[in-house]
Amino acid sequence: MKTETCKLLIIGAGPGGYVCGIRAGQLGIDTVVVERENPGGTCLNVGCIPSKALIHAADEFARATHFASDNDLGIATAAPTIDMAKTVAWKDGIVKRLTGGVAGLLKKAGARYVSGTAQIVDGKTVEVATADGLLRIHCENLVIATGSRPLELPFLPFGGPVISSTEALELQTVPQKLTVVGGGYIGLEIGTALAKLGATVTVIEAADRILPQYDVELTKPVLNRLRALGITVHLSAKARGLSEDGSALRAETQDGALEIPSDKILVTVGRKPVTEGFGLADLGLTMHGPFVAINDHCATSMRGVYAIGDVTGDPMLAHRAMAQGAIVAEHIAGHPSVWDKRAVPAVCFTDPEIVTVGVLPGEVEGSKTAMFPFAANGRAMTMERDDGFVRVVHDPDTELVLGLHAVGAGVSELSGEFALAIEMGATLTDIAATVHAHPTLSETVQETALKSLGQALHI
Template sequence: MKTETCKLLIIGAGPGGYVCGIRAGQLGIDTIVIEAEKPGGTCLNVGCIPSKALIHAADEFARVRGFTGENALGISAKAPQINLARTVAWKDGIVKRLTGGVASLLKKARTRYVNGQARIIDGKTVEVSTSEGPTRISCEHLVIATGSKPLELPSLPFGGKVISSTEALDLQEVPNRLTIVGGGYIGLEIGTAIAKLGAEVTVVEFADRILPQYDAELTRPVAARLKELGIQLHLSTRAKGLSEDESALLAEGPNGYLEIPSDKVLVTVGRAPVTQGFGLTELGLTMNGSFLAIDDHCATSMRGVYAIGDVTGDPMLAHRAMAQGVIVAEHIAGQSSVWDKRAVPAVCFTDPEIVTVGALPNDIEGSKTSVFPFAANGRSMTMERSDGFVRVVFDPENELVLGLHAVGFGVSEMSGEFALALEMGATLTDIADTIHAHPTLGETIQESVLKAQSRALHI
């Protein structure tokens, strides 16, 4: 059996694993990254990037289709068509370039990359099944970065007509009728895109409203847009399984049983950490529910073993995993790097988009909120998308900004300013007295804090 040694061994080349590997290489740490599939993990291959590619294609298609009838802009166009197989091929090209880029960045950092299935022997030893045979790797430090996978419902196991987000992003043709089980961000992002491509989309959600992880004020504009797109919502409804001939989804709601005709059923009820099948349980690490418990250095209960990303729990976000990867690499290099982040942005790429950073209204006793609508913003009007608003949560005693949120067209690009404001401990005056370019959507951030100070200019 081939053997190798290294100081740092990382299992998983998703956003957390590959960033940890790159940073470790930059710091001169002898590092190996193991990945059973392609580099980039869920995010680059079957998650963040391909879903945004599909959303972009759907938006472009819907925009052109909107010009086939009367419109305020006076633009006329013939009825468009879409070749979804070609769209998916374009998406795959983007994924291929990005995953190839990850491999190049690891090589540039002098971090070794091993493609194969890992199995943990102990906290210092991992055996990898590769195309060239087994390799045993010994290390000083081990990082678990195995990510997560779509959660499966016992009544709707994946296969045939029942698909996960992975298969939804690889469809070769638009289904006539798509039913989505789960009204969270994954289901609504994909469902909105497929509806814009011409499918009849129905959403079945067990909670009494969509996007239950966000407050109702933020989700209201999204619900209104879903109605405009013709997406049917069945709230407070439980999916029971497929009909006997598998032509429909059976569900039970407030008004009794439902039979929803479906060509495809997309199940998006959450994600589960990947902790089984590679020997992790043999280490006997302390768990936090189904997730690995970690400290501020991302260290587990076993000395020399770390965990980052989705296997460590919520929020299951690629940028959180990346930040954790950097902390682990720098900690192993002897730097005083710990998890002390005040802000982890969460972005929902629905239509309109949602961004939340920091405290929500009523999270902190005594806090106050200020809201500025996009309907009062010139840039929004010129883009024909003035639904939504920007909201600031603040401490009225010292004007410290506690949270920033937005729902509207293109607000995902505001997440950086939101996070920066909280990390730097910005006050209302800090933001209010910072010149924001005109005409931009970003002016609404300044206007929201001006309103909080009772000196709003444009409302």
């Protein structure tokens, strides 16, 4: 058996793991990153990036379809068709470039990359099954960055017509009838994209509204758009399993029992941390339910063992994992790095998009809320998408901004301004007095602050 030593060993090369590896290499830490799949984790390979590629292709197809009929812009074109196999190949090309880029960045930073399956022996030793045989690595510090996987329902196991988001992003043809179990952001993103590509889509959601982690005000424009796209949404409904011949989903809805004919059934009811199958349990770490418990250095209950990303709990977001990865590397290098983030942006790439940073209305007693609609924004009008709004939650005594939210076309790009405002402790006056370019969607942020101050200009 071959052996190696290092100061830092990272299991998993997803967003958290590879950022930790790059930052550690930059800091001169002898680092090894182990990954059994392609570098980039769920996000680059079967999550964030490929889903956004599918959404973009669907939006372009929907736009072309729109122009094939009468429209206000006076554009005329023939009815479009789509070759899904070619679309998927284009998506795969983007994924390949990005995953290859991750490997290159790790190498540039001086981190070693090992392709293989890790098995923890103890808190200082990991064995890796590689193509060249077994490799034993001794380390001073160990980072668990193994991510998460789609949650499977026992009465709807993956296989045959029942698919997870991973298989949905590899479809070579558009299913005629798609049923989505779960009205969260993953199901709605993929379901909306496939509806735009021509699928007849039905959504089953157990809660009384879609995207239940958000308030009705934010999700109402998304629900309206789903229905405008011809998507059937059943709320307060539960999937019960496949029909006897497997051609339909059995569900219990407010209208009674239904059998929904389905070529594919996409199950998106959540994700669970990958904590089994590689010896983690033998370390006896303190857990918070299914997640690894950590402190503000991302350290676990065992000295020298850290955990980052989805294995540590919600929010399961790539950018949170990246921030944690950098903190761990800097902490090991002796820097005073701790998790002291004021807010983590959350984005739903639905249609329209939703972005939230900070607290929601009503979460802080005494806070006030103001909203500015895109219907009063010139840029939104010229984009033919003036549905939605920007909203601010603030302390009425200090003017401190506590939360910023938006729903509308392209609002994901406002997430940086929202996060920066809260991270820097901005007040309403700070935002209102900042010159925003005209005509842009970002003007609505300034307008919302002005409205909160009783100084609204354009409404």
